Amino acid sequence: MKHLYILILALFSGMSLSAQQFSLPADGKWYLVAKVGGLHSEFEYTYKHTTAHKPSLVSGRIQFINSQNFSIQEHHSMGYAAWLQPQFALLNFGGESQIWVKAAIGADLGVFKVSNFLAGSLELGSISDDNLNDNGGIVTIFNTIRDNAHTYVGNLNVIDGSVGIGTDLPSEKLTVNGKIRAREIRVDVDAMPDYVFAPKYELLPLPELEKFIQVYKHLPEVPSAREAEKNGIELGEMNKILLKKIEELTLHLIEQDKEIKSLKMQQLNCNSTSAKQLRPTVKSRKNKQRNLKK
Numbered sequence: 001m002k003h004l005y006i007l008i009l010a011l012f013s014g015m016s017l018s019a020q021q022f023s024l025p026a027d028g029k030w031y032l033v034a035k036v037g038g039l040h041s042e043f044e045y046t047y048k049h050t051t052a053h054k055p056s057l058v059s060g061r062i063q064f065i066n067s068q069n070f071s072i073q074e075h076h077s078m079g080y081a082a083w084l085q086p087q088f089a090l091l092n093f094g095g096e097s098q099i100w101v102k103a104a105i106g107a108d109l110g111v112f113k114v115s116n117f118l119a120g121s122l123e124l125g126s127i128s129d130d131n132l133n134d135n136g137g138i139v140t141i142f143n144t145i146r147d148n149a150h151t152y153v154g155n156l157n158v159i160d161g162s163v164g165i166g167t168d169l170p171s172e173k174l175t176v177n178g179k180i181r182a183r184e185i186r187v188d189v190d191a192m193p194d195y196v197f198a199p200k201y202e203l204l205p206l207p208e209l210e211k212f213i214q215v216y217k218h219l220p221e222v223p224s225a226r227e228a229e230k231n232g233i234e235l236g237e238m239n240k241i242l243l244k245k246i247e248e249l250t251l252h253l254i255e256q257d258k259e260i261k262s263l264k265m266q267q268l269n270c271n272s273t274s275a276k277q278l279r280p281t282v283k284s285r286k287n288k289q290r291n292l293k294k
Contacts, residue, residue, distance in 0.1 A: 019113050020113070020122060020124055021111055022111075022112055023109055024086070024101065024109070024111070024112040025103065026104060026105055026108070026109070027105070028105045028130070029128040030101070030128065030130075031101055031102065031125040031127070031128050032099075032123040032127040033099045033100060033101050033112070033114065033123060034098070034099050034114070034117065034123055035098040035099070035120055035121055035123060036064065036065075036066050036096065036097055036119055037066050037096040037097075038095065040063070040064075040118075041063070041066075041097075041119040041120045042061060042062060042063040042064070042116075042117075043061070043099075043117040044060070044114070044115045045060060046058070046112075046113045047086055047101075047110055047112045047113070048110060048111055049108040049109070049110045049111075056077075056085065056107070057077070057078045058076065058085055058086060058145055059075070060073060060074050060075035060076060060151075061073070062074075062099055064097050064099060065097065066094075066097045067094065067097075068097075069090065069140055070090070070154070070155070071097075071140075071153070071154075072154040073151070073153035074150075074151070075145050075149075075150070075153070076149075076151075077146060077149050077151070078148055079148070086101050086102060086103055086145060087101070087102045087141070088100065088101055088102075088142045088145075089101075089102070089139060089140065089141045090139070090140040091135060091137045092137050092139075093136070093137040093138075094137075098137075104144065142168050146159065151168075153168045157170065162174070162175070165178065166178045187236040188236065189239075192240065192243065193240055193243055193247060196244055196248055196251070197247065197251075203251050204248070221245075222241055222242075223238075
C-alpha cells in the first residue's frame with residue numbers, strides 16, 4: 001500500500017490539477033508559458049480579455065516533446081476581430097522545449113489560464129522576450145489563431161475545413177509545403193484550346209511573335225518567370241496554355257512545310273525551263289561544228 005501511495009504521488013507530481021493564470025499584456029512581447037525537458041508534456045488553456053465590449057475568447061490544448069521541434073495544438077476561438085487572437089511559439093534546445101505566447105498589439109489586457117498541466121515546469125509568464133530568435137534554440141512561430149474557428153496544428157493541420165501539410169495556415173482546401181508523390185493526378189478543366197484549329201483562327205505571324213519575345217522574354221499568354229516564382233502556376237490552366245502553344249506551333253510548321261514544298265516546286269520548274277532553253281543552243285553549236293568540218 002505504501003508503494004502504491006508513492007507511485008500515485010510520483011505520477012501526480014508533474015501535473016497541476018488546479019488552474020493557474022497570469023495577465024497577458026498586449027505589448028508585442030513573448031511570454032513563457034511552460035517548459036519541459038526529457039518528457040512529453042501538455043496543457044490546456046483559456047485566454048480571454050477582461051473587458052466586456054471585446055469578448056475575445058480562445059481555448060485549446062498544446063502537446064510538445066523536448067527532443068522534437070514541433071508541437072500538436074488544438075484551438076477554438078471566438079471574438080469580434082481576428083487580430084485580437086493570440087500567437088504561440090515553440091522554442092527547442094534539444095534537451096528542453098518551451099511554449100511561448102504573445103497577445104496581439106492593441107488588444108486589451110487578457111487573462112491566460114492554464115489547467116491540467118502534465119510534466120515539466122509551469123512558468124506562467126515569468127519571463128518575457130522581444131525576440132525568440134536570439135536564444136540559441138530552434139524557433140517555430142505559429143500563425144495567429146483565426147477568429148471564430150476550430151484550428152488543429154500538427155504534422156497534419158485542419159483549419160476551417162482546409163488541410164495543410166507542413167504549414168499551419170493553408171491557403172487552399174489542400175496546401176502542401178513540400179513535395180507530392182502520386183501515381184496519377186487528374187485535373188478538371190473547363191475546355192481545351194481546340195479552337196486554334198478553327199478556320200477563322202488568327203495565327204500570330206512569326207515576325208510579330210519574334211518582336212514579342214525580344215521585348216517580354218517569354219511567349220504570349222505564358223506567365224513570366226517572375227510571375228511563376230511569385231504566384232506559382234495552376235496545372236490545369238498551364239497545360240491548356242502549353243497545348244495552345246503546341247497547336248499554334250503545329251500550324252506554323254504546316255504553313256512552313258507548304259511554303260518549302262512550293263519553293264521546291266518553283267525551283268524544279270525553273271530548272272526544267274532553263275534546260276529546255278539550253279537544248280536548242282547546244283544543237284545549233286553541234287550543227288555549226290559539223291558544217292565547219294565539211
